[in-house]
Amino acid sequence: MREARFAKLSAFVAVADCGSFTKAAAQLGLSTGSLSHAIRELEESLGVRLLNRTTRSVAPTEAGEKMLTRLRPLFEDIEAAVDEANAFRDKPAGRLRLTVSPPVASFVLAPLLPRFFAQYPEIIIDVSVDPVLTDIVAGRYDAGIRIGRLVARDMIAVRISDPLRLVVAASPDYLARHQRPKTPKDLQAHNCMRLRFPGGHIPAMAICHRRRDPGA
Amino acid sequence: MIATDPDLLVRAAVDAVGVLYSLWDFAAPLITAGKLIPLLEKWMPPPSDGFFLYYPSQRQKLSSLRVLIDYLRTNFKTGARAIAGTDGQS
Numbered sequence: 084m085r086e087a088r089f090a091k092l093s094a095f096v097a098v099a100d101c102g103s104f105t106k107a108a109a110q111l112g113l114s115t116g117s118l119s120h121a122i123r124e125l126e127e128s129l130g131v132r133l134l135n136r137t138t139r140s141v142a143p144t145e146a147g148e149k150m151l152t153r154l155r156p157l158f159e160d161i162e163a164a165v166d167e168a169n170a171f172r173d174k175p176a177g178r179l180r181l182t183v184s185p186p187v188a189s190f191v192l193a194p195l196l197p198r199f200f201a202q203y204p205e206i207i208i209d210v211s212v213d214p215v216l217t218d219i220v221a222g223r224y225d226a227g228i229r230i231g232r233l234v235a236r237d238m239i240a241v242r243i244s245d246p247l248r249l250v251v252a253a254s255p256d257y258l259a260r261h262q263r264p265k266t267p268k269d270l271q272a273h274n275c276m277r278l279r280f281p282g283g284h285i286p287a288m289a290i291c292h293r294r295r296d297p298g299a
Numbered sequence: 300m301i302a303t304d305p306d307l308l309v310r311a312a313v314d315a316v317g318v319l320y321s322l323w324d325f326a327a328p329l330i331t332a333g334k335l336i337p338l339l340e341k342w343m344p345p346p347s348d349g350f351f352l353y354y355p356s357q358r359q360k361l362s363s364l365r366v367l368i369d370y371l372r373t374n375f376k377t378g379a380r381a382i383a384g385t386d387g388q389s
Binding site: 167177186195199214228235239241242244246248249251254255256257265266278279 | 303318329334344346350355358372
């Protein structure tokens with residue numbers, strides 16, 4: 084009985100956080116039908132409506148909001164307690180929720196994860212590939228991986244790679260048909276293809292204007 | 300041409316659409332395969348920036364996160380290190 088109520092309360096927090104029954108059901112590994120049934124049972128047993136459902140969205144009622152402000156820290160405490168217990172295990176386990184940019188997914192995770200899983204079979208990595216910078220705390224992620232040091236409050240940044248090298252390159256076919264650039268100035272005559280970063284920032288071509296010492 | 304997807308830019312460069320300006324790592328396999336030729340190498344700035352993992356300070360004690368960080372720091376080699384010494388000549 085107590086356990087069933089705990090599960091329903093946790094389902095309620097998930098629906099409120101996701102703002103959607105479908106998303107919360109996917110997160111909890113339930114069907115949307117059984118999730119919405121569980122919430123209805125919870126509301127009936129309390130005699131209070133906790134969520135306002137419209138065809139487009141789900142939002143907590145005033146009573147629901149009040150309950151959420153007390154439930155959220157409790158559930159975070161429970162998660163922390165479980166994490167702490169996990170720290171005593173020989174083999175780390177559990178779900179790790181990551182938000183990464185598309186280049187990180189293909190250039191960092193894809194080549195490195197197979198051996199990681201071989202080493203830590205009990206860790207489940209749950210990756211969300213987001214082209215736009217995501218709020219780690221609001222999205223309830225455990226960590227994010229991006230290019231560049233992110234400055235944010237209460238956030239710890241760890242460098243996981245060497246400094247990155249840049250390259251200007253073209254195909255042999257292209258070079259056969261166009262004048263090969265000899266100095267950075269020559270690039271003005273070419274279609275220079277470069278990356279736009281999340282948020283619309285297009286980094287300037289950071290090419291030194293002076294030829295670097297060949298020995299450097 | 301400007302795009303948010305490095306794969307698209309690299310692909311377009313291989314297809315002779317223009318000159319690619321990118322992180323070495325995104326183009327590395329194609330440079331090795333001879334499908335892209337590095338240009339202006341003596342003008343390129345020294346390597347900078349890098350990949351960073353960041354996490355909320357309250358996640359510090361998460362043991363699975365600690366092993367992931369240790370694993371990535373030990374095993375993730377970018378072109379800057381892998382190619383050091385050969386200066387990208389292939």
